Amino acid sequence: MIGLSLARELAGDGVEDVVLIEHLGAPGRGSTAKANGGIRAQFTTRSNIEFSLYTIHELEKLQRDTDGLPGFIQAGYLLFTGTEQGEAGLRTGYELQRECGVDVEWLSPAEVLAKAPFVRGDGLRAGTFHERDGLIDPHGVVQAMWDQVKATSVDLLFDHEVTSIDMDPTPSSLIVRGPGPGTIKLEAEWVVNAAGPDAKDVAALCGVDLPCEPVRRNLACTDPVSGYPAVIPMCVDLDTGVLIRRESAGFLIAYSNPDDLPGTDTSLDPNFLSELAERIGNRFPFLEDAGIHERGCWAGLYPETPDHHAIVGPTPGLPRLLHSVGFGGHGIMHSIAAARALADYVQFGESRVLDIGPLRLERFAEGDLIVESAVL
Ligand SMILES: Cc1cc2nc3c(=O)[nH]c(=O)nc-3n(C[C@H](O)[C@H](O)[C@H](O)COP(=O)(O)OP(=O)(O)OC[C@H]3O[C@@H](n4cnc5c(N)ncnc54)[C@H](O)[C@@H]3O)c2cc1C
Secondary structure, rough: OHHHHHHHHHOOOOOOEEEOOOOOOOOOOOOHHHOEEEOOOOOHHHHHHHHHHHHHHHHHHHHHHHHOOOOOOOOOOOOOOOHHHHHHHHHHHHHHHHHHHOOOEEHHHHHHHHHOOOOOOOOOEEEEEOOEEEEEHHHEEEEEEHHHHOOOOOOEEEOOOOEEEEEOOOOEEEEOOOOOOOEEEEEEEOEEEEEEEHHHHHOOOOOOOOOOOEEEEEEEEEEEOOOOOOOEEEEEEEEOEEEEEEOOOOEEEEEEOOOEOOOOOOOOOOOOOHHHHHHHHOOHHOOOOOOOHHHHOOOEEEEEEOOOOOOOEEOOOOEEEEEEEEOHHHHHOOOOHHHHHHHHHHHOOOOOOOOOOOHOOOOHHHHHOOOOOOOO
């Protein structure tokens, strides 16, 4: 998603000689294929809010231009809490979102229940809702972008793996291994690392230690559950971190355990369903007895950084090696903003629309981290 989106943006600007190198046989088969498809502007840092707002606007346009191929359903995100601390955090996020131009609404408990009557209302204190948030089909949005990129001059090298990068000379050189024997050598003025959960390995090819690690995240789908609307907002219980949405005739349930360690295993975490069982009853007791659809459970990798923000921009000492990595659970919803920022950077030496200063790689060495508290 991140690489494809950047190739699309560069081609749209008329930049020539763009090559997209993808290890797998088609675009969108990495972490992107595992995403839940949530799109939200309800974050707690300016960077994340601005990246979402920009991308939402562009996804609305892509939806219109491609006859709905991305499957963008703007049913909103509904966040709620039953704790004093949760309410204070929600209020802070709400105020910043309003300041950034997000048309988010503050809801009383009754207003939360009016939008989601199936939520357990006992002790509920407050909620927020943003109607331009929603859900997208990750495969649909990749297809829509790929159709557009295929019609441009971008060279698409699928089944090709970058195995070596030498940034010392200008242009830099990359060694790429294809499906056939031997390797090919490419020369590039700019190299962009958009390798998702493998970003650390790709950076290491240039001797760069990137603080970006893959972390397994799991989702579960229930058997059909009748008696509820076919479309509901993404409902987020901030007190447990459990979120639900409709998936076919059942529900999809997600939860990210903040204590999970980095790793590359993408089999379903054997603890996941019991972690859900402990938490689901807090606000969604109607799902406590729902059957879990075994083949509807899956896991994938979040490309995570220590402060849950992406790294977007150049490498200290290697100014033509750019990174667009570490998007965690936000890679779809921040993809077009990140692409716009780097397309600008390549052409003008700066990002003109979005501020990528807070996302610079140096922040880790400087200890100047930006902390997102609405990590889902
Ligand atoms: C369970 C789950 C739920 C999620 N839910 C959401 C959500 O609701 N909303 C949201 O916005 N995001 C969500 N995400 C996060 C989102 O999926 C990721 O942030 C996003 O897909 C990252 O995109 P990417 O292009 O960086 O990574 P990827 O899609 O993994 O793409 C990176 C590509 O780089 C290629 N590559 C790696 N190394 C090399 C190499 N050496 N040479 C050539 N190619 C290479 C890989 O083959 C891969 O295809 C979710 C993720 C998971 C796992």
